[in-house]
Amino acid sequence: MNVRRLIPATAAAGAVTLGLVTLSACSTSSAADGRSSDGKLKVVASFYPMQYLAEQIGGDHVTVSTLTRPGVEPHDLELGPRQTAELNEAGYILYLKGVQPAVDKAIAQSEAKNKVDAATLTKLEHHGTEGGHSHEGEEAGHDEHEGEAGADPHIWLDPVKYAEVAKGVGTSLQKADPDHAADYKKNTNALLTKLNGLNSAYQQGLKxxxxxxxxxxxxxxxxxxxxxxxxxxxxxxxxxxxxxxxxxxxxxxxxxxxxxxxxxxxxxxxxxxxxxxxxxxxxxxxxxxxxxxxxxxxxxxxxxxxxxxxxxxxxxxxxxxx
Known part of the structure; x- marks a missing residue:
């Protein structure tokens, strides 16, 4: 009787071990393909304006983390080991080149498959470096401005330019996670409606x-x-x-x-x-x-x-x- 009882117990133990190995393999695979354990796309945003876009457009299909904690001045950010690991495990990285030099360097070295620089989704311009009236800058092509010294990165403070970036983010998320493309498109359009309303409010409010x-x-x-x-x-x-x-x-x-x-x-x-x-x-x-x-x-x-x-x-x- 004791022997007979040991056989199923041993088999059960083996099944549990096998299950743990399988679960471990799934977790490793999930990290490798940039997804969380529940299958959501792991998105890493460089700082708040990028985080907001990712959350609004990604919706329920993404988990969003940000490299810059609330209250930290983004320009001064230095990355620790945990943040570097986040970048390597991400399925999608959204950042704005030229704002955070340490982040730009770490993202360039990251193994993530999808890296999106918001500066390539609109046109950057030059504004005075010490005061002076803001004026129309020379609008060169996207690649000419990438990382260019003196180019103003604060595109999110213009609702129209921010909307241009939102469109590009929506398109890139659809490509990165095609199974949920319809929802990303729907969420993008909803955000564009909000940003268009904000633009109208500024136009009317300041005229x-x-x-x-x-x-x-x-x-x-x-x-x-x-x-x-x-x-x-x-x-x-x-x-x-x-x-x-x-x-x-x-x-x-x-x-x-x-x-x-x-x-x-x-x-x-x-x-x-x-x-x-x-x-x-x-x-x-x-x-x-x-x-x-x-x-x-x-x-x-x-x-x-x-x-x-x-x-x-x-x-x-x-x-x-x-």
Missing amino acids: TAATKTFITTHSAFGYLAERYGLDQEGIAGIDPESEPSPARIKQLQTIAKKDKVTTVFFETLASDKTAKTLAVDTGLKTDVLDPLEGITDKSRGRDYLQVMESNLAALQKALGAK
Whole structure:
């Protein structure tokens, strides 16, 4: 009897072992083909604007992680071993070349099959590196701008350009995961509807502005300024950590008087010291204009659309739009 009982028990143990081996093999295979254990496409986004696109378009068919944690200044990001491993296991990587040098380097070395650079999905332009009015830059082809020094990467702050990127992301996800192509297309169209509505709100909300000039610490709003006929005057350049020269500060004081500027804008992820100093020296107010490089508990909204709507309200107030 004891022997007979041992035989099925041994067989059962073997079956369990076989099952574990099979499960392990499936997990390894899943990681290798860029999918999570539940079969969803593993998407890694470089920072928040890319994360938002991936979540909105990918929907229920993707799991999205971001390399840049909330509250971290994206430009300064350095990758650890865990983040590098995420890149190698990803089924799809969405990033914006030129924003995060460490990320660009790691993605170039990643074994992921699908790597999408948002900068190739629209046209980048050049805006002044230290202040100066935002102006129409020379629009070269996509490849000419990839990684080009001086090209402004802040395309997500222009709803029209962001929509162009969204279209490209939707198309690339359909190719990366053709089984769910119909849903990706549907989600893309839904997002485009939202972004078109946002563009219309900005057009209507800013057309009666009493002044067209706004001063901001970080020259991130060049595309937005061009789109809606405004003049951005940056205290610092494209890099939010750069320091303005004394001559630039004096120039801004003159511009503020001449163009009847009321407000100096600062952002949530960088120091507001320079903005507040300039505001005190010129008798101006301060307010937040968020470059949307990350969402934190200090953000004026829970996602891209809400923060962009808050930015519009802040601009309307500062520019005297009715």
